[in-house]
Amino acid sequence: MEQNSIKKRVVGVDIGNAVTTYAIVDVRGNVIAHDHFLTTDYPNINKYVEKLAESILTMAEAQGGYETIRSVGISCPSATYTSGCIENAANLPWKGIVPLGAMLRDQLGIAVALGNDAHNTALGEKMYGCAHGMKNFIVLNLGIGLGSCFFSEGHEHLGAHGYAGEIGHTCIEENGRPCPCGLKGCLEAYVAAAGIVQTAHELMQQTDTPSKMRNIETLNPKIITELCDEGDTLAIEVYRLTGNYFGRGLATYASIVNPEAIIITGGVSHAGHWLLDPTCESFECHVFRNMSGKVRIMLSDLDDAERDVLGASALAWTVPEYSLFK
């Protein structure tokens, strides 16, 4: 390869249960082009891989040529970086163990890396977001569930079996709320979307405080946040209780990992200061004293629409360049 043909662009692919988004991203994190198709249209994994490869090739040809693409990074639920496989994903159409990384590499002829959402989100924050330049930090994804990944001395910590970061399934309340994972009292059951709604319903039952929440049939964190903005005291109390749990969980996480910062992403993070203020207060009350005042808790500043493909593209840079077509 000639010196001036060094490849400075990668492809990031974010596989959601419903939609697959893919983009060409340059070395500075600029999204050159992006597009999507329905994941659910391809229940057969071979057809899915064909569609994905074809989509990437078409986009690359329209954007300066396929030979400018260095590698591909994929974010996918239940994906394990170490094996390159999707493993028993609950909500994807493909069951069992799917070696998606190898399958796509064979179609494309360039290096493909596969990781899960939490892992790649953290990579994206390090490469292009708040965590740029940090060596020890935690990135949390708070939405339907609570996933996380932490960096240790500059590299992502995966753990012995690739399961590290499961703060969502640590016990915050002995014999507390049942969690779909099978355990009881998990942090996720209190601070992720369904837990927040449950807290709202419990508060409405326990008190007579008037609240617009009482008139809404299907609550969600977004609606509760809007009611906070309107000054609804019970809605504010929902996030106060949530933050109390969340801050305690994060204090435990920080006392073990001693991060420079904790960066929060995900749908529920849009609650903003309604969640962040009580979280920080509870965090400072519970964290190991020597760390008090030293760990920054912040919201991600990456664009919501780009975060997932940026994370996937960051993963693409972590694999060695490889090409069948030299």
Add this chain to the structure above:
Amino acid sequence: MEQNSIKKRVVGVDIGNAVTTYAIVDVRGNVIAHDHFLTTDYPNINKYVEKLAESILTMAEAQGGYETIRSVGISCPSATYTSGCIENAANLPWKGIVPLGAMLRDQLGIAVALGNDAHNTALGEKMYGCAHGMKNFIVLNLGIGLGSCFFSEGHEHLGAHGYAGEIGHTCIEENGRPCPCGLKGCLEAYVAAAGIVQTAHELMQQTDTPSKMRNIETLNPKIITELCDEGDTLAIEVYRLTGNYFGRGLATYASIVNPEAIIITGGVSHAGHWLLDPTCESFECHVFRNMSGKVRIMLSDLDDAERDVLGASALAWTVPEYSLFK
């Protein structure tokens, strides 16, 4: 330096509040010689460093010559590896910030590394103990307090400020027992020595169960273990409750770090199966489901008398060789 003069021995120094132990250790972890003096005899730090340097030189000259010693590793409470300083040690004679690493290096003319007990114990387990060959593992020191250190992908995780591993000061019981650290409900307040004794006293008050513990003025974990061996049901219950808390705390730790193994050292670990069995049971009940059955919890198999200097000697190998006398 000639090829055949490669230095294959180091010195490990363990500074305890009462006694300083030092030893020459070879590359395979054989303790060639060891000796000790009273830390408390040297309240002046300059005199202490002089005494330590002189002791090391004397021992080295008697054991093949000072020029065979590559470097020195020191274990000390409140020592921070990143700064090479002892920082505000509560129970040592020297107050404030003490740059002990640099001070001893200037006296000896060879490289000196300084770390805290938990950190070096983990290094020792990796180099010479149960953790040999492991990349992701946790080492806990359970005694007067509960310290820990974990390895991430083959290297020790220190954290942003060198405080990582403070599982002892994570909240296991909201608004629980006060801890000397200033927090409430810390794991250490339930599972370290004083906490175990407190549990024993609480059990004696809450029940009428006969127990030899009732006749003993000053209980400690060792006595309670001996009573377990005699079949004392209340003593056994003390460790059952302790293990219940400990297993829950370790499950949280493991769910975050996903280690291959958790290795337990320290005085309280001599309770053996009385503590280990209920700990493992509680651990399996609380750990993230995908890790269930995959994380080994084990007691250190290093010799008690050698563990601390071995850990310090392991640290000595982590610094680059350096000598004023070439």
